[in-house]
Amino acid sequence: MAEGRQRIDKWLFFARVVKSRTLAAKLAQSGRVRVNGEKATQSSDPVRIGDTLTITLDRRILVYRVLLPGLRRGPAEEARLLYEDLSPQPTAAKAPPDALPPVREIGSGRPTKRERRQIDRLRDQS
Template sequence: MAGEGRQRIDKWLFFARVVKSRSLAAKVVQAGRVRLNREKIDQPSHTVKAGDVLTITLDRRVIVYRVLEPGVRRGPAEEARTLYEDLTPPVEKTADVPPDVMVPVREQGSGRPTKKERRRTDALREPD
């Protein structure tokens, strides 16, 4: 290790349960999705220490953590929460539901026919 109280960023992300595996943590760092004290890093071997602020972009969300201590192991979630302080700003909920979230409603009888309706249609077309 580079020094006492320091840890590789990929190990820390894995121990803090930010990602599922250490190799995935390395890929996230190499993709440029992690900033350390507002500086973009791209090496999984970069070290973090207590007091560093990490900004992590995952999927459609941004996570901001302050490192409190290096991890020893990947333990349960309660143990992982002791490694960081969550500084992520709360998500504002809007009163209106955006149109892309609304479930489309289909009129009864429109769209593809059901199996029962198909049998009735076939019975009308083919007299037996």
């Protein structure tokens, strides 16, 4: 490891972003990792101290600033020392406060087929 550089697949594995180094290599090669705004095209692309990584996973986006190169895949507490988390907080999708939930009489059971058709027509009009 020269001058604080490390392969991106190794760093992702050591930082516990993915479960295996093979998955880390596939993540980098698929273009789902950006180093300082530039797409990583190879798993051997270097990561340096101070680089900002934007990692696109299935259901979230992670933004990390590299603080240290990894030496091993240790416990989670050790992995958290390798980066500073700059990820945006997920926003909870809420219904507008003036929207009222649909009201059904208590004990009326599931809607009938006729009622479901009426509900579908009502939704299609909006």
